[in-house]
Amino acid sequence: MSPKDSKSLRSYRWYGPDDLRSFGHRSRAASMGCTQADYAGKPVIAILNTWSDINPCHSHLRERANDVKRGVWQAGGFPVEMPAFTLGETFQKPTTMMYRNLLAMEAEEMLRSYPADGCVLLGGCDKTTPALLMGAISMNLPAIYVPAGPMLRGNWHGEILGSGSDVSKYWAERRAGNIDLRDWMQIEDGIARSAGTCMTMGTASTMTSVAEVLGFSLPGASSIPAVDSNHAKMANRSGRRIVEMVCEDLKPRDILTDASFDNAIAAVLALGGSTNAVIHMLALAGRAGIKLELDRFDQFSKKTPLLANVRPSGKYLMEDFYYAGGLPAMLKALAPGLDLTCRTITGKTLGENISDAEIYNTDVIRALDKPVLESGGLAILRGNLAPNGAVIKASAIEPRLLKHTGRAIVFDSYDEMNARIDDPALDVDANSVLVLRNAGPKGAPGMPEWGNLPIPQKLLKDGIRDMVRISDARMSGTSYGACVLHVAPESFVGGPLALLKEGDIIELDVPARQLNMRVNEDELARRRAAWRPKEGIYPRGYGKLFMQHIKQADEGCDFDFLEGTAPIPEPEIH
Numbered sequence: 001m002s003p004k005d006s007k008s009l010r011s012y013r014w015y016g017p018d019d020l021r022s023f024g025h026r027s028r029a030a031s032m033g034c035t036q037a038d039y040a041g042k043p044v045i046a047i048l049n050t051w052s053d054i055n056p057c058h059s060h061l062r063e064r065a066n067d068v069k070r071g072v073w074q075a076g077g078f079p080v081e082m083p084a085f086t087l088g089e090t091f092q093k094p095t096t097m098m099y100r101n102l103l104a105m106e107a108e109e110m111l112r113s114y115p116a117d118g119c120v121l122l123g124g125c126d127k128t129t130p131a132l133l134m135g136a137i138s139m140n141l142p143a144i145y146v147p148a149g150p151m152l153r154g155n156w157h158g159e160i161l162g163s164g165s166d167v168s169k170y171w172a173e174r175r176a177g178n179i180d181l182r183d184w185m186q187i188e189d190g191i192a193r194s195a196g197t198c199m200t201m202g203t204a205s206t207m208t209s210v211a212e213v214l215g216f217s218l219p220g221a222s223s224i225p226a227v228d229s230n231h232a233k234m235a236n237r238s239g240r241r242i243v244e245m246v247c248e249d250l251k252p253r254d255i256l257t258d259a260s261f262d263n264a265i266a267a268v269l270a271l272g273g274s275t276n277a278v279i280h281m282l283a284l285a286g287r288a289g290i291k292l293e294l295d296r297f298d299q300f301s302k303k304t305p306l307l308a309n310v311r312p313s314g315k316y317l318m319e320d321f322y323y324a325g326g327l328p329a330m331l332k333a334l335a336p337g338l339d340l341t342c343r344t345i346t347g348k349t350l351g352e353n354i355s356d357a358e359i360y361n362t363d364v365i366r367a368l369d370k371p372v373l374e375s376g377g378l379a380i381l382r383g384n385l386a387p388n389g390a391v392i393k394a395s396a397i398e399p400r401l402l403k404h405t406g407r408a409i410v411f412d413s414y415d416e417m418n419a420r421i422d423d424p425a426l427d428v429d430a431n432s433v434l435v436l437r438n439a440g441p442k443g444a445p446g447m448p449e450w451g452n453l454p455i456p457q458k459l460l461k462d463g464i465r466d467m468v469r470i471s472d473a474r475m476s477g478t479s480y481g482a483c484v485l486h487v488a489p490e491s492f493v494g495g496p497l498a499l500l501k502e503g504d505i506i507e508l509d510v511p512a513r514q515l516n517m518r519v520n521e522d523e524l525a526r527r528r529a530a531w532r533p534k535e536g537i538y539p540r541g542y543g544k545l546f547m548q549h550i551k552q553a554d555e556g557c558d559f560d561f562l563e564g565t566a567p568i569p570e571p572e573i574h
Contacts, residue, residue: 071239107135124148164478274477440490
């Protein structure tokens with residue numbers, strides 16, 4: 001397919017005019033073996049590929065880029081692959097969250113500065129999805145997201161393993177002395193069996209599902225395992241569809257609305273999705289100029305059932321979810337709670353996209369009248385310890401801890417926690433509340449996934465597997481437990497968490513959405529007067545930029561100068 005007027009293509013400004021600059025562009029394209037017949041009058045499609053040897057989630061994306069290219073060629077476009085900054089969750093320090101905004105900036109500026117008429121975004125690992133979408137929304141060219149897909153199920157001694165969730169589970173058993181080094185090494189060899197993202201409902205699958213519900217991916221794309229042959233077919237179809245989208249001039253902000261974000265929130269809750277989705281969706285909405293507030297998640301949580309029986313909130317893994325019908329089947333079950341009129345990149349509505357979907361295993365994907373939980377997958381907490389909000393994944397904690405009062409054990413840093421947590425002299429019991437501070441956006445910096453604080457070894461040996469933990473950090477979406485996260489404002493900037501002292505009594509009441517410390521206002525005022533801010537650790541570079549402009553968790557942790565939809569002039573071509 002070709003546009004009716006090739007001069008209307010953005011890329012025409014680079015390749016089309018009879019002038020000296022365009023001569024240079026065409027001659028350099030010729031030096032790479034391209035003829036004018038390859039690109040003249042055709043939509044130029046940028047393929048932003050986050051493949052890297054250091055990112056196992058994306059190790060197959062070189063092949064998928066070729067599948068996309070084939071589709072672009074078939075549809076009459078000209079594909080141009082562009083390597084983009086990879087965010088490898090398992091290797092990058094201090095945390096990929098530190099660099100989400102950097103990839104978002106890179107994606108936006110790559111699309112702005114090169115002759116792209118539309119783009120295909122290849123990613124999947126946790127922060128990659130929101131980063132690429134943030135950049136694409138800001139640039140607002142036609143865009144399709146191709147998710148990397150989950151890896152295959154893990155296996156150990158005939159038991160099915162789920163990445164992240166079972167790492168935490170068996171690490172606790174090893175620290176308790178219940179499994180030995182040989183067992184641990186066998187688990188290490190069996191838990192990650194292919195390319196792709198975590199096969200639990202962690203942040204990766206949560207965010208690729210969000211991308212699909214928002215309308216950025218082909219129907220069912222987020223559920224296909226990375227190494228399934230249908231994944232390559234989906235990539236090819238995405239390449240063909242993006243050429244059509246350029247001709248239709250269908251752009252991200254044409255499909256993003258308040259209703260589409262409400263659909264995505266409902267889907268996250270029905271999936272038992274990651275708490276990280278809250279931060280990323282706030283950032284995505286900010287880029288689209290849509291006002292999304294923390295309390296909207298809580299409003300939907302109270303009325304949205306948990307339908308996906310997938311770890312860590314359920315029994316199964318993403319491979320099972322795919323075989324059971326995948327995201328379209330779950331969305332069809334959830335349809336009464338969705339706005340099915342929302343547009344998507346297919347050119348059809350969400351309702352049209354899922355009209356033929358079926359559930360093939362009703363234990364993996366539950367019907368509305370037989371949910372895993374009636375409601376409450378996520379909860380937004382407030383109180384004198386988190387005046388701007390905190391998040392807890394209520395579907396993944398022991399019910400006895402939904403209402404809890406305990407004495408605070410406070411760690412000022414991750415290193416201090418590691419040094420003290422297994423000390424036999426630590427004055428801790430099962431009712432204690434473990435608190436980690438200085439782990440937020442500025443405090444860590446970068447808000448790492450430190451929120452799933454380890455249970456002290458002496459309590460593990462007594463059979464304790466969950467206790468209340470509070471931090472201004474995040475937690476892996478694959479993790480579970482009574483972990484209060486994203487406390488805002490963070491302690492590093494003087495939030496109430498900074499005023500807490502060891503031994504203070506903390507009250508958690510998830511049904512009432514409350515998180516408080518039993519410290520009177522006069523005492524808090526004295527502590528506040530005595531509090532002194534800490535210095536940042538970055539004298540220069542990206543770290544300094546990050547510290548100066550990062551927003552708090554309840555605002556999406558975007559840079560303050562990147563939000564909004566103010567137009568930026570197209571680059572002059574000299």
